[in-house]
Amino acid sequence: MTTESPAAAHPLDYVFHPRSVAIVGVSSKDMDAFGGIGFLRAIRAAGFPGPIYPVNPKATEVEGLRCYPSLPAIEGPVDYVISSVPARAVASLMDDAIAKGVKVIHFFTAGFSETGDEDLAGLEQEVLRRATEAGIRLIGPNCMGLYVPRTGLAFMYGFPVTPGHVALISQSGANAGEFVNFSSIHGVRFSKVVSFGNALDLNAADFFDYCADDPDTHVICAYLEGVKGGPRFVEAFKKAAARKPVIVLKGGRTEAGTRAASSHTGSLAGEIQIFDALCRQAGAIRVESLGALCDMASAFQFLAKGPGNRVCILGGGGGTSVLAADDAAAAGLEVPWLPESTQQAMRDFTPVAGTSVRNPVDVMAAWDMKQLKRTVEIAASAENIDFVLYHTGFGWGPRLTDAGERAKETIAQLAQVRDEVGKPIVIAMRPPISAEAMGLTLDFQSECAKAGFATFPSIERACAAMALMAKWQAARDARV
Amino acid sequence: MTTESPAAAHPLDYVFHPRSVAIVGVSSKDMDAFGGIGFLRAIRAAGFPGPIYPVNPKATEVEGLRCYPSLPAIEGPVDYVISSVPARAVASLMDDAIAKGVKVIHFFTAGFSETGDEDLAGLEQEVLRRATEAGIRLIGPNCMGLYVPRTGLAFMYGFPVTPGHVALISQSGANAGEFVNFSSIHGVRFSKVVSFGNALDLNAADFFDYCADDPDTHVICAYLEGVKGGPRFVEAFKKAAARKPVIVLKGGRTEAGTRAASSHTGSLAGEIQIFDALCRQAGAIRVESLGALCDMASAFQFLAKGPGNRVCILGGGGGTSVLAADDAAAAGLEVPWLPESTQQAMRDFTPVAGTSVRNPVDVMAAWDMKQLKRTVEIAASAENIDFVLYHTGFGWGPRLTDAGERAKETIAQLAQVRDEVGKPIVIAMRPPISAEAMGLTLDFQSECAKAGFATFPSIERACAAMALMAKWQAARDARV
Numbered sequence: 001m002t003t004e005s006p007a008a009a010h011p012l013d014y015v016f017h018p019r020s021v022a023i024v025g026v027s028s029k030d031m032d033a034f035g036g037i038g039f040l041r042a043i044r045a046a047g048f049p050g051p052i053y054p055v056n057p058k059a060t061e062v063e064g065l066r067c068y069p070s071l072p073a074i075e076g077p078v079d080y081v082i083s084s085v086p087a088r089a090v091a092s093l094m095d096d097a098i099a100k101g102v103k104v105i106h107f108f109t110a111g112f113s114e115t116g117d118e119d120l121a122g123l124e125q126e127v128l129r130r131a132t133e134a135g136i137r138l139i140g141p142n143c144m145g146l147y148v149p150r151t152g153l154a155f156m157y158g159f160p161v162t163p164g165h166v167a168l169i170s171q172s173g174a175n176a177g178e179f180v181n182f183s184s185i186h187g188v189r190f191s192k193v194v195s196f197g198n199a200l201d202l203n204a205a206d207f208f209d210y211c212a213d214d215p216d217t218h219v220i221c222a223y224l225e226g227v228k229g230g231p232r233f234v235e236a237f238k239k240a241a242a243r244k245p246v247i248v249l250k251g252g253r254t255e256a257g258t259r260a261a262s263s264h265t266g267s268l269a270g271e272i273q274i275f276d277a278l279c280r281q282a283g284a285i286r287v288e289s290l291g292a293l294c295d296m297a298s299a300f301q302f303l304a305k306g307p308g309n310r311v312c313i314l315g316g317g318g319g320t321s322v323l324a325a326d327d328a329a330a331a332g333l334e335v336p337w338l339p340e341s342t343q344q345a346m347r348d349f350t351p352v353a354g355t356s357v358r359n360p361v362d363v364m365a366a367w368d369m370k371q372l373k374r375t376v377e378i379a380a381s382a383e384n385i386d387f388v389l390y391h392t393g394f395g396w397g398p399r400l401t402d403a404g405e406r407a408k409e410t411i412a413q414l415a416q417v418r419d420e421v422g423k424p425i426v427i428a429m430r431p432p433i434s435a436e437a438m439g440l441t442l443d444f445q446s447e448c449a450k451a452g453f454a455t456f457p458s459i460e461r462a463c464a465a466m467a468l469m470a471k472w473q474a475a476r477d478a479r480v
Numbered sequence: 481m482t483t484e485s486p487a488a489a490h491p492l493d494y495v496f497h498p499r500s501v502a503i504v505g506v507s508s509k510d511m512d513a514f515g516g517i518g519f520l521r522a523i524r525a526a527g528f529p530g531p532i533y534p535v536n537p538k539a540t541e542v543e544g545l546r547c548y549p550s551l552p553a554i555e556g557p558v559d560y561v562i563s564s565v566p567a568r569a570v571a572s573l574m575d576d577a578i579a580k581g582v583k584v585i586h587f588f589t590a591g592f593s594e595t596g597d598e599d600l601a602g603l604e605q606e607v608l609r610r611a612t613e614a615g616i617r618l619i620g621p622n623c624m625g626l627y628v629p630r631t632g633l634a635f636m637y638g639f640p641v642t643p644g645h646v647a648l649i650s651q652s653g654a655n656a657g658e659f660v661n662f663s664s665i666h667g668v669r670f671s672k673v674v675s676f677g678n679a680l681d682l683n684a685a686d687f688f689d690y691c692a693d694d695p696d697t698h699v700i701c702a703y704l705e706g707v708k709g710g711p712r713f714v715e716a717f718k719k720a721a722a723r724k725p726v727i728v729l730k731g732g733r734t735e736a737g738t739r740a741a742s743s744h745t746g747s748l749a750g751e752i753q754i755f756d757a758l759c760r761q762a763g764a765i766r767v768e769s770l771g772a773l774c775d776m777a778s779a780f781q782f783l784a785k786g787p788g789n790r791v792c793i794l795g796g797g798g799g800t801s802v803l804a805a806d807d808a809a810a811a812g813l814e815v816p817w818l819p820e821s822t823q824q825a826m827r828d829f830t831p832v833a834g835t836s837v838r839n840p841v842d843v844m845a846a847w848d849m850k851q852l853k854r855t856v857e858i859a860a861s862a863e864n865i866d867f868v869l870y871h872t873g874f875g876w877g878p879r880l881t882d883a884g885e886r887a888k889e890t891i892a893q894l895a896q897v898r899d900e901v902g903k904p905i906v907i908a909m910r911p912p913i914s915a916e917a918m919g920l921t922l923d924f925q926s927e928c929a930k931a932g933f934a935t936f937p938s939i940e941r942a943c944a945a946m947a948l949m950a951k952w953q954a955a956r957d958a959r960v
Contacts, residue, residue, distance in 0.1 A: 087833060111833030120832075142798075142834065172799020181875075181913045225802060251799060256815035257806030263836035264798040288810075289940060290803060318622075318744040319652020319731060322705060323770060326737030330768075335736035352600075353567060353591030354622065356743035395661075431937075433661045435922065439915035457911075460769060 010213045012206060015104050015137055016148050016192055018080030022053040022071060022102075024093060025084035025109075026062050036084035037062070039108070039145075041157050048152030051076060071096040080104045082145060087111040087120065090127055098134045105131065107141030107197075114142055114198055114264060128200050143197025144173030147180065149190060150216065156180070164189020165218035166297045169207040171196060172251070172264070175223045175290055183294035185442055186456070187449020188301050191216040203227075208236035212243050219300040220244050221293050225251045225261035234278065241282040245472065247296040248286050250275050283475060285468055295456055295465035299426070302454035306473025307424050308386030310334045311466065312379045313360035313459075315391035320430075320459070321360035324391065327460040331467035335359055342382040346375060359385075369406065373413040380421040387423055389466070390414060391459050393430025394444070395437030407444045415451045427455045428462035490693045492686060495584050495617055496628050496672055498560030502533040502551060502582075504573060505564035505589075506542050516564035517542070519588070519625075521637050528632030531556060551576040560584045562625060567591040567600065570607055578614045585611065587621030587677075594622055594678055594744060608680050623677025624653030627660065629670060630696065636660070644669020645698035646777045649687040651676060652731070652744070655703045655770055663774035665922055666936070667929020668781050671696040683707075688716035692723050699780040700724050701773050705731045705741035714758065721762035725952065727776040728766050730755055763955060765948055775936055775945035779906075782934035786953025787904050788866030790814045791946065792859045793840035793939075795871035800910075800939075801840035804871065807940040811947035815839055822862040826855060839865075849886065853893040860901040867903055869946070870894060871939050873910025874924070875917030887924045895931045907935045908942035 021043060026036030036054070040063060043052060054062040057069040068074050071081065071093075081102050083093055087109055097105055112124035124141065131138050139145050144155040149163040156177050166188055170176035173195040180193060191214060194207050204227050211217045220240050227233045240246050252258040253272040279286045287293050299306075311333045313324045325335045337343075337358045346357040349371060356362045361379055363371070380388050392410065394403050418425045427448055432438040445455045456462035501523060506516030516534070520543060523532060534542040537549040548554050551561065551573075561582050565573055567589055577585055592604035604621065611618050619625050624635040629643040636657050646668055650656035653675040660673060671694060674687050684707050691697045700720050707713045720726050732738040733752040759766045767773050779786075791813045793804045805815045817823075817838045826837040829851060836842045841859050843851070860868050872890065874883050898905045907928055912918040925935045936942035 109833070111831075115832050117832070170799070172797075172802070174797030175799035175803070178800070178910070182911065185913050223799060225799075249803075251802035251806065254806050254809035256809035257802050259817065259838070260802040260805035260815075260836070260840055263838050264802050264842075289807075291938075317652075317654030319650070319655035319703060319705075320658070322652070322731035322737050322740040322744050323655070323729075325740035326731065326734045327769075329734035329736035335740070337739065351591075352595050352597070353589070356740070358739070358743050360740055362744070430658070431662065432918065433665050435915045435919035438912065438918035442915065458771075 010210050012202070012210045014079075015202070016146065017151050018050070018104065018153075020051045020053065020076060020078050021048060021080045021082065021153075022055050022074060022078045023082045023084060024055040024071065025089070026054040026056055026067070027059070035108070036082070038157065039082050039084065039155060042154040042159070043152065045157055046149060046152045046154035046159065047161060053078065071100040071102065074100070078102050081106070083107045083109045085109060087123065090123070094127060094130050097136060098130065102136055104137050104139065106139040106143070106145035108143065108145065109140070110142035110197075112141050112198060116263075124198070124200055131201060138201035139194070140197040141200060144176060144195035147176070147190065147193035155195065160184050160189055162189055163191065163216070164301065165191050165216060166221060166301055167191050167211045167214070167217040167219065168193040168221045168223070169196070169204060169211065170194060170223040171199070171204075171225045172223055173197070178290055179221070179223070179294060182291065183297045186294070186298045186445055186454070188294070188297045203233075205233040205236040208233070208240045212236065212240035218244060219297060220246045221297050222246070222248045223251060223290075223293070224248060225264065237278065237284065238282045241284040245300045246282070246284040247293060247300075248279065248284055249288070249290060249293045250286060253288065283472070283479070285472055287468070291457070291461060292464060295461050296468065298454045298456060299465045299469045302449075302452060303424055303426075303469065306469040309467060309470035310336055310384055310386045311389050311463075312338065312382065312385045313389045313391070314376060314379055316362060318354070318356070318362055320391070321356065321362040324459045324463070325360050328389075328463040331463040332471065333463055333467050336384045338379065338382050339384060342378055345378045349374070369409050369413070372410065373417060376414060376417045376425070377421060380417055380423045380425065385423070387466070388425045389428055389459070389462055390425055391428040391430060393432065394440040395432050395434055403440045404443065407440070407447060411447050411451050411453070414453065425453065426462055426466060427453050428459040429455060429457055431458060490690050492617075492682070492690045494559075495682070496626065497631050498530070498584065498633075500530045500533065500556060500558050501528060501560045501562065501633075502535050502554060502558045503562045503564060504535040504551065505569070506534040506536055506547070507539065515588070516562070518637065519562050519564065519635060520545075522634040522639070523632065525637055526629060526632045526634035526639065527641060533558065551580040551582065554580070558582050561586070563587045563589045565589060567603065570603070574607060574610050577616060578610065582616055584617050584619065586619040586623070586625035588623065588625065589620070590622035590677075592621050592678060592680075596743075604678070604680055611681060618681035619674070620677045621680060624656060624675035627656070627670065627673035635675065640664050640669055642669055643671060643696070644781065645671050645696060646701060646781055647671050647691045647694070647697040647699065648673040648701045648703070649676070649684060649691065650674060650703040651679070651684075651705045652703055653677070658770055659701065659703070659774060662771065663777045666774070666778045666925055666934070668774070668777045683713075685713040685716040688713070688720045692716065692720035698724060699777060700726045701777050702726070702728045703731060703770075703773070704728060705744065717758065717764065718762045721764040725780045726762070726764040727773060727780075728759065728764055729768070729770060729773045730766060733768065763952070763959070765952055767948070771937070771941060772944060775941050776948065778934045778936060779945045779949045782929075782932060783904055783906075783949065786949040789947060789950035790816055790864055790866045791943075792818065792862065792865045792868045793871070794856060794859055794868055795840075796842060798834070798836070798842055800871070801836065801842040804939045804943070805840050808869075808943040811943040812951065813943055813947050816864045818859065818862045819864060822858055825858045829854070849889050849893070852890065853897060856894060856897045856905070857901060860897055860903045860905065865903070867946070868905045869908055869939070869942055870905055871908040871910060873912065874920040875912050875914055883920045884923065887920070887927060891927050891931050891933070894933065905933065906942055906946060907933050908939040909935060909937055911938060
């Protein structure tokens with residue numbers, strides 16, 4: 001991963017580092033997770049260090065904070081405004097924001113061009129004209145805005161407080177929220193997550209350019225529907241992909257999806273073939289599901305470099321092993337039989353019945369802690385293997401009782417092998433089928449992340465992610 | 481689904497209805513979930529009504545049951561034997577079983593032809609020769625055997641006790657166990673689940689023929705690696721698929737998977753193209769993952785008939801909706817825009833901002849119970865819609881508190897719409913990200929099943945399953 005030492009801050013750096021935030025249109029009567037009150041709670045939970053100003057002429061206090069009747073009524077300077085007012089109140093909000101000298105407005109407010117209504121699209125353009133004149137930058141409208149853990153900004157309650165190095169540039173707030181939720185349980189941590197909706201002012205080109213320069217960002221993920229400003233976008237996208245892994249989930253890869261995107265963010269999604277050509281040219285990876293986007297974030301966060309594509313699959317279950325081999329091969333990985341000498345070394349302490357030492361390795365070592373380290377060590381050391389995929393799970397019979405202890409021991413042994421043999425090990429989970437098994441799975445994933453292991457929600461998804469990463473690395477190495 | 485009234489019992493019917501079970505090689509020192517003790521616990525938990533005889537010369541009591549030194553030492557007749565002894569003890573077990581007049585032996589015992597060792601393959605053939613001579617039928621070796629809830633047989637602890645109408649014919653015990661675990665949390669219930677491993681005697685042909693005739697079986701799922709006895713298998717497979725939905729997961733669809741299958745059950749998996757041709761000819765469905773097999777079981781258990789392929793997708797989230805439309809279209813479903821009149825009927829009570837009433841329908845009704853029934857009713861009634869896919873989930877912000885109540889109310893409203901409008905509604909879950917959300921999701925799925933709704937673990941998987949079912953139904957209708 002590249003870590004740049006920037007000569008000067010990026011011109012958009014202040015957007016991500018406001019010193020104060022006002023939330024306009026906040027009401028205690030809002031639905032709990034959405035609207036102004038949701039932003040207020042999220043930002044407070046994220047530990048924003050500067051002043052937070054709720055604004056609502058009908059309240060004097062919101063959640064213990066003094067509530068102001070308007071932006072100009074606030075004594076101190078206001079860098080960043082979150083607008084949760086309805087579209088009809090936006091003109092007056094613009095008056096106040098200009099008067100107050102606000103630098104950035106995030107419009108959670110929706111109901112503009114994405115509705116297909118001409119008047120509302122006109123209102124949107126008028127907002128842009130006035131903002132540009134006043135030097136105010138806009139995020140949105142129709143979006144969730146920023147999650148920047150290092151700055152204490154967040155748009156949903158419960159996002160991780162610890163910062164990391166994965167960025168997400170997203171046209172959808174729901175998908176951005178799910179991306180954070182789904183990947184954070186695998187230990188992924190974030191530099192900047194941007195939900196930018198209709199992209200009236202700041203758009204994908206700006207955010208790619210920023211993330212390309214941002215020293216805190218090592219991996220750039222994106223959810224895009226349509227992209228505006230053709231050549232500028234292409235330039236920024238290529239710049240980013242030349243410096244860092246870029247992984248894109250493109251909404252509207254089918255005609256039905258394209259129609260849906262037009263209702264969602266007013267995007268005119270182009271032909272997926274054109275976007276694919278751009279990805280190939282730039283060296284970016286396109287994935288087809290939110291899950292796959294999360295998996296790539298895991299892979300690139302935890303592995304310093306993509307390994308080759310020859311995998312040793314190791315874990316319990318004969319039929320599981322057959323399907324794992326199919327999944328790996330279908331994804332583009334090789335699953336070579338281990339060399340005779342490797343097989344023999346395992347046979348020396350592995351009973352013949354109900355096992356296989358060829359690859360996939362299906363041995364009781366997956367269940368018997370005493371043999372785990374030895375087995376994985378022998379497998380990882382084989383000369384025709386680039387990395388090990390270990391699969392495990394919780395919730396089979398009464399085994400749950402000592403699951404916590406076994407999990408810690410498993411991770412410790414795998415970490416030893418990884419460090420001694422010097423080859424990557426990634427971990428695929430068998431899906432849990434009870435709340436208790438889910439809890440154990442989450443704890444295990446969290447411990448794996450602490451030990452530096454990428455985990456994936458299934459063998460199939462682990463194979464798909466590792467195959468894409470291996471392919472990306474091979475292409476990258478061929479260029480250099 | 482067909483319900484046959486059989487003129488006479490199938491010749492293999494007694495295999496699934498033993499009056500007594502002996503477990504040979506049971507030991508209290510076994511690992512808790514595997515080996516003899518695992519079978520003993522599973523069968524007792526399944527409520528087997530006849531006598532259960534643990535057999536082990538070194539014990540007098542196992543788990544409170546009298547333990548016998550050998551099969552002949554048991555006073556009463558023994559219909560069914562589970563062999564958990566090592567391969568080297570099998571010759572002597574055969575002596576005893578023949579002396580005792582046993583009818584069926586399930587060999588959990590592994591270490592035969594699947595090892596690739598000629599001597600062990602020879603031992604396997606000798607077992608078959610002696611069993612055939614004595615009129616004993618064999619299940620396995622190298623397998624988990626039978627789960628027949630109606631008879632009180634099971635091979636893993638915690639399987640559902642309530643019987644149902646889905647059969648599984650599986651060459652893998654691990655995959656059979658996961659199939660039951662993964663699909664039972666969606667309310668799928670089983671008639672016969674067979675894990676038959678190396679298929680030394682009873683094989684896939686026998687089980688397909690049996691399930692085709694079995695009045696308790698309405699849907700036949702299968703996990704196959706290689707198939708033995710060519711023409712007999714083809715005949716039984718076609719007979720089954722002509723009468724009931726048949727869905728097959730074929731292990732060894734790649735070269736790597738085929739190699740793994742040869743280590744697992746000694747199967748010579750053929751070219752996947754040949755198997756595909758057979759499926760097309762027979763009218764069976766081939767899927768490529770265990771998850772997809774479970775999803776098809778859900779779809780066929782809960783829906784009386786495959787609907788057409790025009791779906792209305794309904795739930796919260798703009799980006800979620802775009803990806804859902806992509807998933808649906810990629811799977812082969814149509815996502816037509818709703819007629820103008822339908823859109824207008826929704827617009828009458830749906831705010832314009834942040835919503836879409838076209839299809840996918842992304843409205844706050846997904847969150848606001850008062851508008852849910854009305855919205856779904858209008859959507860389902862549209863003339864260009866065959867079924868509704870409703871998506872929901874648990875674990876977004878503080879909304880968990882009243883989740884249970886909301887879940888019940890949601891199901892009640894959806895059931896009313898389904899019954900009044902007369903179109904199917906299926907439910908896709910957003911994946912849970914905490915143990916608490918997992919618990920709520922499991923409870924919700926269980927309530928959905930009680931109300932007759934198929935649930936799926938993701939929108940993507942719901943779309944894939946429904947598209948396959950629609951295609952199967954269209955082909956079936958075209959034949960009749």
